Amino acid sequence: METQSQKYTVAYMLDVVLQKHNLKNDAALCRAIEITPPTISKIRNGVQPLGFMLLVKLHEFTGMSTKEIKTLAGIASE
Template sequence: MKNADDADEYIINANKMLDAVIAKLELKNDAALSRRLKVSPPVISKIRHGRLRVGASILISLHETSELSIAELKSFF
């Protein structure tokens, strides 16, 4: 990311994507999402706070779990 504005925009978009998946799956919170994705809760927290990028493995897990297409998930960015 080139600057703070890019980082802020990435965080906002990542949060929108996670929120969309949570809504689609009718989950209560990030902890429930982490259980569905079979990742530890800190992974979701790190994505939300911009300390971890949404990598291929998380993207595929989000796709397989939510049945949202990869293109739909990537459209948040």
């Protein structure tokens, strides 16, 4: 059985964004939000944290609240 902490990760959040916006892969998302593919790869793989600027870009692109994005990413709201 999957726990909430296992399900809600940055990779999960990115997958939700890809699916909701019918994007084929991370490269398509990078083009849509104007960031470099290595950046999204580092974030997806936990090498780099989900920063404020990417959070804002995802909010603007998806229309999702920053709170919803952070929840899907498993990041506790402060």
